[in-house]
Amino acid sequence: MKVVITGGTGMLGRRLALRILAKPELFGPDGRPAAVDKLVLFDAFDPVEPPPDDPRVEVVTGDICDPATVDALIDGATASVFHFAAVVSGGAEADFDLGYAVNLDGGRNVLEASRHTGRCPKIVFTSSLAVYGGERSVDDSTALTPQTSYGTQKAIGELLVNDYTRKGFVDGRTLRLPTIVVRPGKPNAAASGFASSIIREPLQGDTVGNPVTPETRMLILSPPRAVQAFIDIHNADGAALGPNRAVMMNGLSPTIAEMLDALRAIGGDAVADRVRVAPDALVQSIVDAWAWFADGERARALGMEPDASVSEIIENFIAGELGGKFAG
Ligand SMILES: NC(=O)c1ccc[n+]([C@@H]2O[C@H](COP(=O)([O-])OP(=O)(O)OC[C@H]3O[C@@H](n4cnc5c(N)ncnc54)[C@H](O)[C@@H]3O)[C@@H](O)[C@H]2O)c1
Numbered sequence: 001m002k003v004v005i006t007g008g009t010g011m012l013g014r015r016l017a018l019r020i021l022a023k024p025e026l027f028g029p030d031g032r033p034a035a036v037d038k039l040v041l042f043d044a045f046d047p048v049e050p051p052p053d054d055p056r057v058e059v060v061t062g063d064i065c066d067p068a069t070v071d072a073l074i075d076g077a078t079a080s081v082f083h084f085a086a087v088v089s090g091g092a093e094a095d096f097d098l099g100y101a102v103n104l105d106g107g108r109n110v111l112e113a114s115r116h117t118g119r120c121p122k123i124v125f126t127s128s129l130a131v132y133g134g135e136r137s138v139d140d141s142t143a144l145t146p147q148t149s150y151g152t153q154k155a156i157g158e159l160l161v162n163d164y165t166r167k168g169f170v171d172g173r174t175l176r177l178p179t180i181v182v183r184p185g186k187p188n189a190a191a192s193g194f195a196s197s198i199i200r201e202p203l204q205g206d207t208v209g210n211p212v213t214p215e216t217r218m219l220i221l222s223p224p225r226a227v228q229a230f231i232d233i234h235n236a237d238g239a240a241l242g243p244n245r246a247v248m249m250n251g252l253s254p255t256i257a258e259m260l261d262a263l264r265a266i267g268g269d270a271v272a273d274r275v276r277v278a279p280d281a282l283v284q285s286i287v288d289a290w291a292w293f294a295d296g297e298r299a300r301a302l303g304m305e306p307d308a309s310v311s312e313i314i315e316n317f318i319a320g321e322l323g324g325k326f327a328g
Pocket of ligand 1: 044045063083128177183
């Protein structure tokens with residue numbers, strides 16, 4: 001079974017690839033478990049981290065905005081596509097044209113290429129809580145009223161996945177993700193990036209600015225839980241999802257103060273004191289438009305669970321990404 005991950009050398013794409021290679025069975029188009037014997041990681045850039053060294057992996061460099069490239073990528077042998085390639089929130093807000101080209105036209109290219117195969121591949125699309133419009137608490141029935149270009153592009157993508165599925169062109173599913181924390185590696189252009197930086201940087205000995213107030217809440221999910229949720233939604237019975245193929249993933253809802261308390265309890269004062277107050281009105285206003293609490297019955301019914309605690313997220317980050325060590 002051939003599986004394609006667009007944005008496959010990005011943060012979530014690479015981690016999903018490692019998970020698929022470790023347990024190389026996904027439910028195929030007939031709903032039965034099938035072995036993944038080819039995993040294509042498609043991305044615009046050379047990988048920041050080395051791609052998995054495995055004979056089943058092929059790394060393809062190209063632009064998701066180019067329909068011919070995407071048509072060649074998603075061929076008749078492709079059983080499943082995880083579509084992750086995106087310009088993240090801050091980037092899409094800063095560059096209107098690029099955001100629409102990559103996040104909307106690129107997604108449409110993936111759906112069109114999948115349609116052209118005539119084989120109704122499974123598509124797992126990645127959406128975001130940025131599709132909501134400032135409600136503090138959201139559930140599966142909350143209307144999508146995005147307040148940013150990124151959120152708008154993701155909301156349109158969700159509808160396209162539903163429509164291409166309704167037409168029988170693809171077997172689509174959308175996972176609507178909270179902010180992923182702790183994001184490893186370097187900061188990216190996501191407006192939410194600080195939520196990872198205020199944990200990641202101090203644990204590595206660096207000072208970092210916190211741009212939002214201590215009482216700001218963030219809806220968060222760890223990379224390992226997100227990866228498991230991608231597998232779960234991929235393997236879910238499509239018919240049981242119904243005409244709306246989007247599933248909102250639940251997360252934890254700590255305040256920034258609670259996140260920093262957990263960091264202090266695990267890392268000690270030296271680590272926590274590396275976080276400095278650095279208000280940023282733009283970041284605060286973007287984050288204030290995001291939901292704080294998610295109550296997703298559909299995700300629960302699919303067995304997709306958020307993390308148990310912020311401490312668990314930080315401890316797993318230290319164990320998994322920092323090799324068990326941090327700068328105390
Ligand atoms: N990380 C989060 O907090 C979060 C939250 C909600 C949704 N999401 C979504 O999850 C997906 C994966 O996120 P991530 O955190 O791994 O992001 P990431 O930035 O690490 O990965 C995205 C990848 O897309 C690639 N890309 C960008 N433009 C491209 C183009 N024109 N052609 C081909 N590839 C291109 C980038 O090179 C990058 O490797 C994205 O769709 C993102 O919008 C992420």
